[in-house]
Amino acid sequence: MLETLYEEIRARKETPKEGSYTNYLFDQGLDKILKKVGEEATEVIIAAKNNQTELVSETSDLIYHMLVLLVEQNISPDEIKAELTKREGKLSKTTERKQIDTL
Incomplete structure (x- = not known):
């Protein structure tokens, strides 16, 4: 579903439609x-x-809006998948991460 929405957003950028909110974002x-x-x-x-x-x-x-950003920056869903795949199965230790302060 996300790939379909991404492609619709990309298509809207390539073929603008008057009054489209998506095109408004790209125009801005x-x-x-x-x-x-x-x-x-x-x-x-x-x-x-x-x-x-x-x-x-x-x-x-x-x-x-994230998908609009990805289209604007010419980043495909496949690039995001590839990055997530690289991370799959990797363990990280809390000592390797910045401290998250509690609220």
């Missing part, structure tokens, strides 16, 4: 896309603390 450029990704990430965090229904909706928004 990278800064606007990054701003939306940041806003949606923040909304996911807030929804996770407040409401499961909102979390599903906000996560969907974040994924959509």
Whole structure:
């Protein structure tokens, strides 16, 4: 499903459609896309603390905007899969990671 949505976004960039929100994002450029990704990430965090229904909706928004960002940066889903595959099965020790402060 994500690959299909990615391809639809890519196609919209190549063949703009008047009034399209996706094209609005591309027309506004990278800064606007990054701003939306940041806003949606923040909304996911807030929804996770407040409401499961909102979390599903906000996560969907974040994924959509992340895919717009990937298209804008010419990064394919296959590149993301390859990176995740490289990480598969690798163990990391908590001592190798930065400390996560508790809230």
